[in-house]
Amino acid sequence: MKSNENADQQGVSRRRFLLWGWGASLALLLGQSLTGLLRFFTPMVEPGGFGGKIVAGQIDEFPPGSITHVSKGRFYVSGMEDGVLVMWHRCTHLGCTVPWREDEGRFHCPCHGGIYNKKGEVLAGPPPRPLDLFSAEVVDGKVVVDTGEVTERRQFDPSQLTST
Amino acid sequence: MSIESWTNRLTQSRLWRSYFRHGWPDNPLDRSLLMTSGLFFHLHPVKVNRKSLRWSYSMGLGIITIVLFLVLLFTGTLLMFYYIPSVERAYPTMKAIQTGIPLGQFTRDMHRWAAHLMVLAVILHAARVFYTGAYKAPRQFNWVIGVFLLLITLGASFTGYLLPWDQLAYWAITVGTNIAGYAPIIGSVLRTLLLGGREVGQNALIRFYTLHIMVFPLLLILAISYHMWRVRKDGGLAAQEVSDTPDAEPEGTAPEADQHDDNTSLADTGRDWVIFPRNPSKTYGLVELMSGTSPMVNRGPENTVFSFPIVLLLELIIFLGTTFLLFLFSLARHAPLGEMANPTITIDPAKAPWYFVGLQELLEHMHPTLAGIVIPGVLVLFLLAIPYLDNSRSGAGRWFTSARGKRIVLWTTLYTLVVMPAYILLDNLITPREALRGVLPGYVSQWLIPIVVIGLLVALPVLILRRWRPTPREIMLTLFTVMFVSAVIFTLSGFFLRGPGFKLYPPWNMPGGYNPLNDL
Numbered sequence: 034m035k036s037n038e039n040a041d042q043q044g045v046s047r048r049r050f051l052l053w054g055w056g057a058s059l060a061l062l063l064g065q066s067l068t069g070l071l072r073f074f075t076p077m078v079e080p081g082g083f084g085g086k087i088v089a090g091q092i093d094e095f096p097p098g099s100i101t102h103v104s105k106g107r108f109y110v111s112g113m114e115d116g117v118l119v120m121w122h123r124c125t126h127l128g129c130t131v132p133w134r135e136d137e138g139r140f141h142c143p144c145h146g147g148i149y150n151k152k153g154e155v156l157a158g159p160p161p162r163p164l165d166l167f168s169a170e171v172v173d174g175k176v177v178v179d180t181g182e183v184t185e186r187r188q189f190d191p192s193q194l195t196s197t
Numbered sequence: 198m199s200i201e202s203w204t205n206r207l208t209q210s211r212l213w214r215s216y217f218r219h220g221w222p223d224n225p226l227d228r229s230l231l232m233t234s235g236l237f238f239h240l241h242p243v244k245v246n247r248k249s250l251r252w253s254y255s256m257g258l259g260i261i262t263i264v265l266f267l268v269l270l271f272t273g274t275l276l277m278f279y280y281i282p283s284v285e286r287a288y289p290t291m292k293a294i295q296t297g298i299p300l301g302q303f304t305r306d307m308h309r310w311a312a313h314l315m316v317l318a319v320i321l322h323a324a325r326v327f328y329t330g331a332y333k334a335p336r337q338f339n340w341v342i343g344v345f346l347l348l349i350t351l352g353a354s355f356t357g358y359l360l361p362w363d364q365l366a367y368w369a370i371t372v373g374t375n376i377a378g379y380a381p382i383i384g385s386v387l388r389t390l391l392l393g394g395r396e397v398g399q400n401a402l403i404r405f406y407t408l409h410i411m412v413f414p415l416l417l418i419l420a421i422s423y424h425m426w427r428v429r430k431d432g433g434l435a436a437q438e439v440s441d442t443p444d445a446e447p448e449g450t451a452p453e454a455d456q457h458d459d460n461t462s463l464a465d466t467g468r469d470w471v472i473f474p475r476n477p478s479k480t481y482g483l484v485e486l487m488s489g490t491s492p493m494v495n496r497g498p499e500n501t502v503f504s505f506p507i508v509l510l511l512e513l514i515i516f517l518g519t520t521f522l523l524f525l526f527s528l529a530r531h532a533p534l535g536e537m538a539n540p541t542i543t544i545d546p547a548k549a550p551w552y553f554v555g556l557q558e559l560l561e562h563m564h565p566t567l568a569g570i571v572i573p574g575v576l577v578l579f580l581l582a583i584p585y586l587d588n589s590r591s592g593a594g595r596w597f598t599s600a601r602g603k604r605i606v607l608w609t610t611l612y613t614l615v616v617m618p619a620y621i622l623l624d625n626l627i628t629p630r631e632a633l634r635g636v637l638p639g640y641v642s643q644w645l646i647p648i649v650v651i652g653l654l655v656a657l658p659v660l661i662l663r664r665w666r667p668t669p670r671e672i673m674l675t676l677f678t679v680m681f682v683s684a685v686i687f688t689l690s691g692f693f694l695r696g697p698g699f700k701l702y703p704p705w706n707m708p709g710g711y712n713p714l715n716d717l
């Protein structure tokens with residue numbers, strides 16, 4: 034086939050069409066494989082353990098002002114006047130576990146000195162946002178925490194509380 | 198019987214001749230053939246430049262890296278015979294390796310030391326290549342491969358760091374992977390991919406294990422082989438072989454060829470001497486002539502020696518020296534193993550492995566996305582771009598290129614040594630983040646101020662240099678030196694000066710008897 038014949042033709046030549054067809058199919062195939070690979074590496078969480086629903090305890094075990102650590106679920110239950118706040122114990126800075134310091138009356142991360150109050154708000158240090166939340170509901174007087182879903186927040190808001 | 202007759206009998210034997218296509222390598226021809234016909238040997242050049250063999254030139258860092266990698270493959274395979282990558286069993290098997298298996302502790306020590314030293318050797322090798330200008334054309338792409346090798350090495354080392362499953366490992370990896378979570382858009386996906394969940398657990402352990410024993414070693418073997426082969430293809434080590442004023446006449450052999458009387462000259466070369474003479478006494482064959490330049494342009498056989506046996510001998514010496522050093526290190530200091538990993542209790546301080554502790558120091562001064570993603574990303578891009586920003590061929594193969602280059606590096610080093618520690622101390626004293634909390638929005642103290650300050654500190658030496666009309670190479674020397682020295686300073690500060698709570702302390706006065714060296 035001579036090139037000037039090609040140029041004369043209007044539209045797309047057969048060769049060019051096939052070339053694009055091949056290219057597009059190969060790209061599609063590659064994309065599909067990559068998506069599959071990514072999905073392979075994203076496991077579904079098993080229920081019961083961390084990542085599933087966890088019973089923290091009776092609602093009246095968390096009176097206002099109390100801080101309770103539920104290590105199985107990796108969270109703190111902070112008792113407030115109008116309900117409880119369930120916060121992941123993971124520092125929002127770089128993921129260290131934040132201990133509650135009874136002597137200081139606040140959360141104090143040992144890694145880079147991040148400090149949070151009872152509502153999880155940042156008082157000092159490098160954490161970029163308050164402690165993350167788990168959603169919880171009260172079923173038969175028990176606090177059931179869904180550790181599968183993490184909610185990030187910019188500040189404390191009473192709507193984040195769970196109550197009966 | 199003399200040695201000669203023995204080698205003769207050996208090289209005449211059927212077995213020898215079935216494998217080697219040449220005789221005993223004691224003459225130029227067989228020495229060349231040895232190098233070109235063996236799979237492993239052919240990663241070497243046939244002949245090497247004399248200057249490139251000097252210790253003061255290459256310091257043997259590339260070979261040292263390869264030796265360390267071989268030691269890692271060997272000791273790592275040994276450890277795999279006992280290690281079980283499970284959250285419950287990993288730590289007990291580590292204990293068992295150290296206490297219940299003959300030479301188990303020693304094997305682990307060797308592996309640990311070799312891993313640390315390999316990262317160090319790769320970094321120093323990169324610095325050597327940069328400062329001797331060996332990234333210049335035609336070696337640009339091998340420099341790019343080298344940057345990827347650096348990244349793969351870091352990955353291999355970092356994934357191995359988790360496997361002991363002690364507190365040190367657990368929290369170092371937690372902090373490290375959380376930095377990845379700050380990558381814009383893909384951050385949390387990336388983190389989940391790495392960990393196979395939201396925290397470091399069984400999925401993360403087995404992922405790191407597979408990456409560590411399979412993916413990264415395979416990548417390393419491939420990339421190292423390619424890197425070495427490419428050194429040969431690019432014309433060996435850059436040891437000042439391209440002189441700025443060419444003194445040898447590369448076409449000096451042409452008149453000789455003229456003497457063969459034959460008229461099958463190539464019509465389209467337009468030359469009047471014969472390139473493919475038909476001559477029964479001819480001992481060489483040319484395949485084809487094409488236009489274009491090869492890495493061998495401007496270089497002749499002068500100043501070169503056969504690789505066999507000198508290069509192999511040097512490699513053997515480096516191999517023995519490196520393993521001996523490892524041996525001494527392993528006897529002097531055991532690899533640490535802390536308490537078993539406990540996700541609910543964070544150790545204090547929780548430090549990343551030493552090669553990332555510089556980043557952790559940086560994290561103290563700015564927003565995590567800036568310190569953990571943007572700055573490292575920019576640095577890697579800068580490294581990749583160096584040979585394309587400075588694309589002149591001249592000045593390669595000599596430390597700092599010129600006397601002026603040397604002075605530039607010296608002054609830049611001094612400048613960085615003053616400026617960066619001052620920045621760390623001042624920023625720690627004032628801490629804009631806390632001073633401006635609630636006064637100005639977070640991005641001012643966490644993004645704006647650090648970008649402006651660091652940007653100025655990096656740009657200043659280049660601006661000063663402009664007065665002397667620098668070459669691109671000299672600008673690269675300045676920028677690379679600022680980067681390299683800063684990396685060293687931040688690493689030292691993060692490693693030695695940061696104590697509990699990651700606060701600055703004088704190293705001789707760490708609270709609670711904390712000794713940073715214990716983390717190595």
Ligand code: FES
Nearest residue numbers: 124126127142147
């Ligand atoms: S991880 Fe808590 S302050 Fe850095």
